[in-house]
Structure formats: C-alpha cells, structure tokens
Amino acid sequence: MFTRCVRNILSRSAFTVTLKQHSWRRCSTSQTETVDQVTTLLQLCVDRFFVSPGHANVELFQRGLCCSYGPLGMELRRNLLDQWWHSVTRSGAQVLGINTLSSSSREAPTGGQGQLRIVECELLKQRLGQKELSKERLAEEVRMLLQMSPSMRTNLLQGALEQFVPSLELVYRKLPFGLAETGLCFQPAEGSGCSAEVTQTSLVWFCSPRTSSQWLDHWTRQRLKWWRKFALSPSDFSSNEVQQEELEQAASRGVRIIYNFPWGQEVLETLWSRGDAELLHIHKGDRSKLQHRDGRKSIPHVVSITANMDRGAMAFLSNSLQQLKREESKQKLHQRKVLKLHPVLAPIKVALNIARGATVELRQICEGLLQEFLEAKISVWPGYLETLPTSMEQLNAKYDEMGVLFTIIISENTLESGLLQVRSRDTAIKETMHISEIKNFLFRYISAADNI
C-alpha cells in the first residue's frame, strides 16, 4: 500500500535531502532505513487514526497538504492551531483575529496565473448547450462566465491587507499591530487538474518602515521558539534567510522555517518583509486612509508570517516518533514505537482501563473519572469499553503509538483502597496513586509542560 509513497519519497529526496542524525537510536540513515522510517511513520498514522486510510489520502498528508484526518489527527491539528492562536494573540503584542472569505470576486493580484475559480456547473453546461452560437462566441461566453466566477484564495494575506483600514480604527490608529487568521487556502495541484487544500496560519504585522526589519527578526525568533517548544528533537527545526535571488517581488527580506523530514527539508513557515506596495495597491493608493497617528505621512510596512499547519502536524508526528529496540532474548527482537508528542499537543491525554475481571462497579468508577476529566477539559480515551480480552502489553503498545500520555488501570484493589495504577508513556514506569489525586496530577503535568 505504501510502496508508491515510498517511491515518491525517494525520488523527491534526491533533490532536497541533507539528512541529519536524530537523537534517538538511529545509528545511520541509509536510504533503506529512510524508507523504513517513512513507511513506519505513515503506517502508524493510519493504524492509529491520525489519518484516514487510502493511498491518495496518505499521499496528500505526506505532501504537507490537508487530508482527511481521523479523530486523533484532527485533535492534534486542532491543538496545534489553538497553540498558534494563543501564542500570537496572547503574546502581549496587539494582535486582532479576523475571518475573511475563502473565495472572492476581486481580481487576484497574480493576474490570473494558476488561478482556481468556483464555477457553477449548471450555468456552464447551459452555455455549452447553446446551439445557435458560433464557436468563437461560445468560447467568449465561457471566458466571461469564468471571469465572473469567484476565485479561491491561495493565501490569507489579501484578506488581511483589505482589513487594515477598519482595524486601524480599532487600535486607535497606532502602530504596530497585527491581524491573525487561520483557514483553508487552495492551490492548483501540479498537472493533475485537482486542487490542493492547505490549512494556513497567517499573522500580518503592520509597523513603521524603519522597524520592519527588526520586527522580521523578532517574529522569526518567536516563531522558531514556538516550533521548538513542542519538539522532541528541537534541532530538526531551523530557520534560514531567503537568498536575494529568491525573494518575492514585493519583499525586501525573507526567512524560512524549515523541518528536516526523513526524506529531506521542507518549509513550514515563511516570513517576509514586504514593504508598503501591496497595501497601497489594495487601497488604490489612498495614502490618507493608511496613515497612522504618528505617521508623518509614512505608510505602514507589512511583515507577513505564514505557516502550513498540515505540514506542521506531520512534522510533529515525524519528530515525536521514537523506535526503541531491545533484544529480549537471542530469538526475539523487541521493538517499541512510542509517539512522544508534547503533552499539550497529544490528542489523548489519558486512557482509562480496567484490569482483568471487569465488574459493574469498576465500570462505574471509570465513568465517574471520565466525566471528571471531561469537565476539566482533559481529553480521555474510554478504553474500558473494549470487551475483547487484550494483554496489558498489547494495550500499552497501542497507547504508546497513539501518543496517550498516561494509562490508568482500575482494579479490584481500587474498590478497596482507592488506589489505581498510572503508567507514563514517556518513562513506561507504573506508579500507584490515590483516585482523588489523579485529576490534579494530570492537570499539573499538562500545565507545567505548557509553561516551560
């Protein structure tokens, strides 16, 4: 099933790779091992409900595009987007959230090149069915319909530039401030005629011309720090300055934040210092509307910070997968895969299970705890609902692959003494704890990880 994916990886890696050694036990990364790693990662993502099955879907995922996510992948990306949102809106800097439309009838700034438009099928078919028209007239009518059809956005920058004027009012006409948005953007997929969706995050920062380069540096530091905060091996995230010859038209400087995938480097986020040309263009050169209070007739400069959070989710999955090998006996090579996702990103914080011999009372305890966790906004997995017998070892292996932080085992002993067993994903150590302490323990553990 994954052979084609892996073939793709290999052909791509020939172009881009400078493979680095990960901190965990990979002695050397030969090409075969890279393939193994990638296959293992993708297979795990499907088996453990991060990504929906199906070759085409997994390929989207691997290419850093939006795909059909399973419940765990959905929750991971949701956590990631929440963290991004909090990091930009609660940074102390003046950042306002906005929401713009994903399609619009305005002329795209690229002049139509590679544009995607939403066409109403019936209307187009009606045009095509007009018998009396000449061929030229028909082509002309179809072109006009196309011209009238709304185009899909390829980024969130345009919307933010348009919202600059009303937002300036809201911040008392003072700079600097930023407009934040997350949402789907659409890109033509090479060759296939298909379109590709990407979940982007965008912070568009408006500042005085003389400070724009400093702000670019500021946001680069902030963003790199943010990516690394959640990483198991932070050095896989890095930033580099865009070379002069690769700069976008309007930009005076650019920085890329990059992740080292097993198959090579890919861009997660791009920061551009864009000057004021686009802002002036969108507002038709009306300088008076654009001036801030301390402006002395200068127009704000724009720094744009755009990330791909689908690829971001993929990067953290890749970064957090540890494969630990241990020879148990001469015949048996024991291999443990653990998805050591950061506590705030992990889609499931705790799993609730019952030791051998489930009774009505034990299930009731589980249901009580489940409710308690849900109220404390701790996501919980109701493992006790599974009635087919599973060994503790199988269960732990499964939860480790799902990235579940802690597994709680309720047993007969819990009924008598109130004690339960808590196993940690990261240490594989089992502790005994009183049932009254467990919620606070989890809450403190997650908060502590959040505040580092």
Next chain:
Amino acid sequence: MFTRCVRNILSRSAFTVTLKQHSWRRCSTSQTETVDQVTTLLQLCVDRFFVSPGHANVELFQRGLCCSYGPLGMELRRNLLDQWWHSVTRSGAQVLGINTLSSSSREAPTGGQGQLRIVECELLKQRLGQKELSKERLAEEVRMLLQMSPSMRTNLLQGALEQFVPSLELVYRKLPFGLAETGLCFQPAEGSGCSAEVTQTSLVWFCSPRTSSQWLDHWTRQRLKWWRKFALSPSDFSSNEVQQEELEQAASRGVRIIYNFPWGQEVLETLWSRGDAELLHIHKGDRSKLQHRDGRKSIPHVVSITANMDRGAMAFLSNSLQQLKREESKQKLHQRKVLKLHPVLAPIKVALNIARGATVELRQICEGLLQEFLEAKISVWPGYLETLPTSMEQLNAKYDEMGVLFTIIISENTLESGLLQVRSRDTAIKETMHISEIKNFLFRYISAADNI
C-alpha cells in the same frame, strides 16, 4: 448605506414573518420599528467591529452566510464553535472529531445539480484557445474538464458517512457513536453566479435502527437546550417537526430549530433521521463492513444534526441587543444600546482603562493586569492605549455596544490603596474591588455562567 438591506428585509418579511414580541421594551413591532431594529443591529455590528464594513458584506451576514468578520465577530463565532464542540464531544456520548476535505473528486450524490466545481483557469483557457477543434468537440472537452474538476462540498454529511468504517474500528465496533466536524460548506448563490460560504457544524450519529427516532428526540432536546443556554430571551429559539411532505428523500423524520429574527423565522439547525440508505450507497452496499458487534446483520441508522453557525452568531447578536430608552429631560431622549451577549460568548470579557490623568505608573499597572488576564485566558481590551480624551459616559456606551462584560478603571487611588473600580455591563453598577481579587472574580463569574 443600509437602506437597501432594509428594503430587502421588508420584502422578505412579507413572505415569512410571524413576528413575536420581544421581552424588552418594544411596545409594538410595527413594520417601521422592525426596520429600525434591523438597521440599528446591522449598524452596530459594523461600528463595533463584529462585521467588516461594506454593503455586500453586511448583506451576506444578514442572509446567514459566512462574511468577512471583524475581530469581535471572529471571536464571537470562535467562542460559539468552541461551545458547540465541547457540548457534543464532552456530553458523555461517544463522539469523535474528524476533518474531511472541502473539495473532492467523487461524484456528488445529487447527481451534479447545482454543483460547484473548482476549475483551474489556465487549463480551461488552454482548451478554449484550441483553434483546430470543432465547436462540438470544444464543448465536449470543456465538459470533460468540468467532470474531472473537484466539486465543493455542500454539507459535512458525505465526509462523515465515508469515515464511518475506520471510525467503527476505533469504537470497538459498538453503537451508538457520532462523528463531529465543523467547517466551510459551499452553496451556489441564487442567480448571481457567485457562491456562498457557510460555516457548518455537523454531528452524524450512528445508532441501531430501532433507537433512531429516540435519538432524534434526544438530540433535539440537547440542541435546543444548547441554543437557549446562551440566549437572553430563550423563547425566540424553538423547534418544530418537519411536515411529511417536506421530508428529504432518505429521511423518515426531521426537526428544525428556528430563530425568530426581527424580519421573520429562519432555520438555525436541522436534524434528520435518515435511515441506512445513504450509508449503504456510499459503501457500495458492502453490508459486512458496516455491521456493528451486536448487529445481527442490521445496518446502523443515521441521524444527522447540522447547524449554520454564521446564522447562529447573527441570532445571538440579534437576541442580545437591548435598546433601553430613558427620558432624561423633556428635550433629551437618552438611548442606551447594550449587547448582552452571554458571558462565555462575549468576545471581550473585560476592558482596562485609566481615569483622568494617565501616568507611567498607571499604565504599568494596566500592563501587569493585561498580562495576568491573558495568562488566565480572559480576553481583555487594552482601552488604556487610547490617548484621545473620552468621557466616561462615551466609553461605557461604546463598551456596552461591544458587549464587554466588565470595565475596570485604574486611578491614582489604585496606586495608594490597591482599589479599582469595576463596572458591570448588565447592571451598569460600579463596584470597588481590590486589585488582587479582580482576576478570580472574573474567572468565577465566567465559569459560573458556563456551568448553569
């Protein structure tokens, strides 16, 4: 600016309205008053940064479609979506979140009627430019390109039905369970050739055939309770059974949740008991894949629960706007507009301001409090950044229209005694409080409102 909107409202209300008396001081709702109400509401939404300015944008908003939201509207809808998410995923029922693509190449179930497709402009223009083709061949080529282009989803049901099989595995093949998703859906806009975006929430519930009608009732109760929880005047939200002749093709029963707008009733949410036909159709009749553990060969039935959260945000804005009139003297009619949004929905919980005579020390206190609130995830408005003189009365009027729950005034007195003034939006009463107590006070106030 709004006269056209208002004209639209009037023409629409003739068809749909059965106007109800609101609880607040509207003695009679003549048509003129309805127009006044709607104009006031829409104007306030623009002035107070809920909705971006522009006639076309405000019209989208009023029609219950996704529009370009300002910072306050964005935050309101975000809060609403969060509340929906928590209410379905933390209800104790087994609900899994998923994320599916907004466009897909699969054949739409409606057979192409009214479909929107994403077309790559360049490809279509290339086809049109082929000189050597006959007219018929040209039309055929365009049709083929259209056929290959991905279609935009009109609802979230299809994606959830597709995800049923992998999800069934995750819940140990046990019923009932649900798949939850929120996202943009696209609809052809009548006549205009434009498309319209709607932010939908979808819970697709899979249950045994004999319980589906009970589940429909269960979810109707839950959903109506949810809408009313956040309402100032809950009786404006109601539900009614869909008449036999209006049932969708596959459905055996349907319920609508309705809001009484000043211009008439509009549907916020629809619940359908859909049977198993669509599930079987999507999985090509492969019954063995669809059977749950206690199935005895029966196929799960589907209950779909779909809401429009753009219209939902509009409903809560409309529901929470109170216009209070008071004659101060014979000449002056004092009118106060207060947006009494529910504490968990209010986009800004607290505004921080400085009394006359701002000094460096007072600003530092504000910045300290700002940081403290942000860390406690209490959204705060930095009113102290405004340096133009504003009277306290103007300030309160503005914050009331923004729906800000509390306004804090820091003064010289705060420096001496640690005391600050807190004004409540809902009572307009000012209290004195010690600076060390304010965060906990706000936190408790919001949590209490959440838990009712």
